[in-house]
Amino acid sequence: MSQTFKFKDEQDLAGFVQERVDPVFITGGQTRGVDLKHDRVDMTGLSGVVDYEPGALTMVAKAGTTLQHIEEVLKAEGQQLAFEPTILNTALGTSGASTIGGVLATNASGPRRIQAGAARDFLLGVRYVDGHGNVIKNGGRVMKNVTGYDIVKLMAGSWGTLGLLSEVSFKVLPMPTAQATLVISGINADVAVDVMSASLNTAFDVTGVAYDIAAQCAYVRLEGFEQSVKYRTKSLIDTLTVDREIAVLENDDSAAAWSSIRMLSAISNQRGDLWKISVRPTDGPQIVQKLGLISGIMDWSGGLIWAKMDAGKTARDILGDIEGHAINLSAKTGLKFSNTNPALAHLQGALREKFDPKGIFNPGLMG
Amino acid sequence: MEMPAPDQFTLSRKAEIVARLRAALPADVVIDDPAETRAYECDALSAYRCPPLAVVLPYSTEEVATALKICNEMNVPVVPRGAGTSLAGGALPTADSVIIGVARMNEVLECDYKNRVIRVQTGRTNLSVTGAVEADDFFYAPDPSSQLACAIAGNIAMNSGGAHCLKYGVTSNNLMGVKLVTMQGDILDIGGSHLDADGLDLLGVICGSEGQLGIVTEATLRILHKPEGALPVLMGFDRNEVAGACVSDIIRAGVLPVAIEFMDRPCIRATEAFAGAGYPDCEALLIVEVEGSDLEIEEQLDKILDIAKTHNPVELRRASDAAEAGRIWLGRKSAFGAMGQINDYMCLDGTIPVSQLPYVLRRISELSAEFGLDVGNVFHAGDGNMHPLILYNANKEGDLEKCEAFGAEILKLCVEVGGCLTGEHGVGIEKRDLMSVQFSALDLEAQMQIKDVFDPKWLLNAAKVFPLDATQSRRDGCPR
Ligand SMILES: Cc1cc2nc3c(=O)[nH]c(=O)nc-3n(C[C@H](O)[C@H](O)[C@H](O)COP(=O)(O)OP(=O)(O)OC[C@H]3O[C@@H](n4cnc5c(N)ncnc54)[C@H](O)[C@@H]3O)c2cc1C
Numbered sequence: 001m002s003q004t005f006k007f008k009d010e011q012d013l014a015g016f017v018q019e020r021v022d023p024v025f026i027t028g029g030q031t032r033g034v035d036l037k038h039d040r041v042d043m044t045g046l047s048g049v050v051d052y053e054p055g056a057l058t059m060v061a062k063a064g065t066t067l068q069h070i071e072e073v074l075k076a077e078g079q080q081l082a083f084e085p086t087i088l089n090t091a092l093g094t095s096g097a098s099t100i101g102g103v104l105a106t107n108a109s110g111p112r113r114i115q116a117g118a119a120r121d122f123l124l125g126v127r128y129v130d131g132h133g134n135v136i137k138n139g140g141r142v143m144k145n146v147t148g149y150d151i152v153k154l155m156a157g158s159w160g161t162l163g164l165l166s167e168v169s170f171k172v173l174p175m176p177t178a179q180a181t182l183v184i185s186g187i188n189a190d191v192a193v194d195v196m197s198a199s200l201n202t203a204f205d206v207t208g209v210a211y212d213i214a215a216q217c218a219y220v221r222l223e224g225f226e227q228s229v230k231y232r233t234k235s236l237i238d239t240l241t242v243d244r245e246i247a248v249l250e251n252d253d254s255a256a257a258w259s260s261i262r263m264l265s266a267i268s269n270q271r272g273d274l275w276k277i278s279v280r281p282t283d284g285p286q287i288v289q290k291l292g293l294i295s296g297i298m299d300w301s302g303g304l305i306w307a308k309m310d311a312g313k314t315a316r317d318i319l320g321d322i323e324g325h326a327i328n329l330s331a332k333t334g335l336k337f338s339n340t341n342p343a344l345a346h347l348q349g350a351l352r353e354k355f356d357p358k359g360i361f362n363p364g365l366m367g
Numbered sequence: 368m369e370m371p372a373p374d375q376f377t378l379s380r381k382a383e384i385v386a387r388l389r390a391a392l393p394a395d396v397v398i399d400d401p402a403e404t405r406a407y408e409c410d411a412l413s414a415y416r417c418p419p420l421a422v423v424l425p426y427s428t429e430e431v432a433t434a435l436k437i438c439n440e441m442n443v444p445v446v447p448r449g450a451g452t453s454l455a456g457g458a459l460p461t462a463d464s465v466i467i468g469v470a471r472m473n474e475v476l477e478c479d480y481k482n483r484v485i486r487v488q489t490g491r492t493n494l495s496v497t498g499a500v501e502a503d504d505f506f507y508a509p510d511p512s513s514q515l516a517c518a519i520a521g522n523i524a525m526n527s528g529g530a531h532c533l534k535y536g537v538t539s540n541n542l543m544g545v546k547l548v549t550m551q552g553d554i555l556d557i558g559g560s561h562l563d564a565d566g567l568d569l570l571g572v573i574c575g576s577e578g579q580l581g582i583v584t585e586a587t588l589r590i591l592h593k594p595e596g597a598l599p600v601l602m603g604f605d606r607n608e609v610a611g612a613c614v615s616d617i618i619r620a621g622v623l624p625v626a627i628e629f630m631d632r633p634c635i636r637a638t639e640a641f642a643g644a645g646y647p648d649c650e651a652l653l654i655v656e657v658e659g660s661d662l663e664i665e666e667q668l669d670k671i672l673d674i675a676k677t678h679n680p681v682e683l684r685r686a687s688d689a690a691e692a693g694r695i696w697l698g699r700k701s702a703f704g705a706m707g708q709i710n711d712y713m714c715l716d717g718t719i720p721v722s723q724l725p726y727v728l729r730r731i732s733e734l735s736a737e738f739g740l741d742v743g744n745v746f747h748a749g750d751g752n753m754h755p756l757i758l759y760n761a762n763k764e765g766d767l768e769k770c771e772a773f774g775a776e777i778l779k780l781c782v783e784v785g786g787c788l789t790g791e792h793g794v795g796i797e798k799r800d801l802m803s804v805q806f807s808a809l810d811l812e813a814q815m816q817i818k819d820v821f822d823p824k825w826l827l828n829a830a831k832v833f834p835l836d837a838t839q840s841r842r843d844g845c846p847r
Contacts, residue, residue, distance in 0.1 A: 053721070054618075055618050107563060120563075138810065146575050149576055150571055150575045201592050225666050228659060235660075303562055344557070351567060
């Protein structure tokens with residue numbers, strides 16, 4: 001029988017790791033499937049906002065705090081997590097509520113990443129328990145900080161393999177008061193990438209560019225103050241040269257469209273494994289074609305492809321010489337990365353061994 | 368600031384080391400004539416100087432790899448160098464070290480507008496990256512004040528920022544990939560024109576590692592389309608507290624200016640005397656800049672001015688065209704030069720939570736009186752990155768030491784209120800021995816173990832960043 005351990009206190013968590021010999025799986029809100037073979041450390045015991053300074057655009061929270069709670073607290077001040085965390089429950093067929101620690105540990109950034117930056121760009125500081133059971137801090141709660149090595153970035157996207165995040169501090173941004181989305185329908189992936197790229201390459205500060213493969217529909221988002229959004233919507237339409245009607249979704253309708261993109265509604269009911277493929281935007285259409293995709297989302301101007309593939313199949317082989325990487329987010333144990341350079345693989349492995357010498361954190365992940 | 372004594376054995380092998388480098392590299396790449404190596408004896412922290420054993424200025428990544436491999440084999444310390452504008456002594460050599468500089472590698476390798484990236488060799492200066500794409504209305508966002516001179520190499524090593532990073536982020540947020548040569552001479556491609564890491568975010572930790580993990584020879588950088596326009600507004604206040612509160616209120620109101628710059632009275636007076644920008648003689652001055660079309664600028668400036676008015680400003684000056692904008696920025700841009708006219712200065716760059724601004728400024732002026740040294744403050748207020756400029760006389764016995772002691776007190780204060788030692792200049796040698804104010808021994812050990820992985824012999828820029836006593840056993844462990 002596998003066991004679940006849950007701690008309310010960072011020191012208790014550290015004590016547990018000091019004693020621990022066998023591998024453990026680390027879970028936040030359990031929105032990713034977990035391998036039940038191993039014991040589990042449930043991080044939701046460490047919960048709560050520690051400090052929030054709206055005038056400094058910074059928040060500090062315990063890592064197990066739910067994303068929902070964080071977003072509510074921010075919303076009350078008209079602020080938000082600008083990297084727009086992905087919400088993959090429905091697409092992965094899991095229940096549970098994401099925690100801020102889980103979001104940052106997986107560097108789970110949504111559509112606005114193309115303009116505002118990724119989760120890793122907003123993470124300012126961490127406290128974590130390393131594999132020795134020591135509590136380590138890095139970074140801080142101020143926006144600019146180059147004091148020592150940036151372990152903060154290393155922790156973002158490390159999927160718990162380097163340490164257990166206990167507290168995180170991050171930058172937040174004002175929530176725009178208005179938004180609009182241009183919808184361009186009836187275009188193929190190649191044309192869509194042209195349109196999305198042309199939209200980004202303007203002065204109009206586009207904050208989202210995605211393409212729904214099955215619907216053959218591109219979405220381009222503008223956000224900000226009301227007058228400004230109006231002005232830029234018109235200017236962008238005048239700038240784009242597409243021989244298709246451009247429809248405009250305003251405010252709530254625009255928000256609804258992006259919420260469905262963020263949740264991958266277009267493919268969430270499909271069976272199979274959820275793949276996430278990152279390439280340079282202009283290589284996106286080639287990937288769609290090589291995989292024979294008839295549905296899926298191309299986000300980040302074409303550079304991020306979300307698709308469901310039959311279990312057992314891999315999206316990796318088709319990458320070939322194309323620069324980028326692919327991971328299968330449905331894989332429960334073997335979440336593997338595609339890096340093939342031996343010198344790089346050595347560095348990654350050696351770093352992991354330094355942070356977790358007993359090899360107990362999330363074994364099998366990121367192998 | 369102490370540097371470790373040079374290794375006598377390495378010094379005694381100078382001829383042999385130079386001969387091996389010469390044999391493997393083109394003739395003009397290796398410099399060992401003391402008259403020439405002298406030019407590399409310091410960076411912008413010029414109070415500290417020491418000519419290196421030799422200087423290597425390669426033309427290609429392969430030549431960098433060749434030089435590193437030889438140094439690694441012969442256990443020779445290496446100091447990477449970009450343009451040498453570090454204010455922290457990051458590029459300061461030791462007598463037993465070889466400088467490997469990327470100054471000759473300054474080509475644009477690829478300019479890809481559709482994917483919004485530019486790939487350059489890292490010897491290229493910051494400003495000339497923007498220069499390469501400017502005609503097509505694009506720019507590279509991080510803009511250190513030294514951008515005319517500093518190289519992308521040093522920007523990456525120090526994770527440099529600039530006046531506009533409140534909106535666009537610092538180097539790390541705009542860096543997508545690097546070519547890194549390790550101390551062993553392996554050439555690694557990390558990241559690229561696609562987003563986010565495959566596996567651990569090595570790019571994230573390489574950026575800001577101050578030349579201690581490898582030599583970066585190429586970089587893929589994010590470029591952005593220029594905004595339609597930008598205009599600043601200038602506001603004067605009779606108290607620092609009020610200016611601080613105004614900054615906080617602007618940010619809370621949901622306006623995100625591209626820059627919020629702050630100057631205090633000593634700095635205002637110095638710049639007025641130097642540049643005559645027509646600034647009001649007041650306690651605190653803010654320059655807030657916003658971007659967009661005319662209409663958008665107006666919408667944002669209206670909001671900002673409404674907020675400013677609730678704080679009883681002694682002066683509000685809104686630029687309506689480029690000429691007025693230039694006048695508003697004139698004083699700020701000449702602030703360092705102005706302070707330099709008065710005396711030698713040391714520029715610190717600790718960061719604090721914005722809410723602590725009034726308290727920290729008050730403490731700094733108290734400390735100024737205690738130490739008997741004048742200080743002016745000019746800084747990026749939106750993100751709490753301070754730049755206290757301490758004036759001292761380099762020719763006066765003991766003044767530098769007094770200035771350093773004063774600086775250390777200010778940095779300790781920054782950490783005490785929840786901030787950090789350095790927001791953009793880096794640790795180098797300058798803040799090395801203060802690291803234990805901000806970090807526990809275990810925190811430092813966690814960082815040093817990363818260097819153990821990349822550079823097990825601790826040959827790369829080893830006497831920097833970490834307190835000397837904390838790295839001693841590692842540095843001594845290197846076989847000679
Ligand atoms: C007047 C003035 C104003 C400044 N304003 C700002 C500012 O606004 N914002 C800011 O952030 N900084 C500022 N600086 C500091 C400085 O310009 C930056 O730190 C800059 O990034 C250094 O770049 P460089 O190429 O001159 O690097 P160098 O001084 O040559 O080196 C800096 C560090 O980088 C390492 N390094 C150099 N090249 C490589 C490489 N190829 N691979 C690995 N490591 C390498 C060096 O070993 C050293 O540790 C200012 C400096 C001056 C003199």
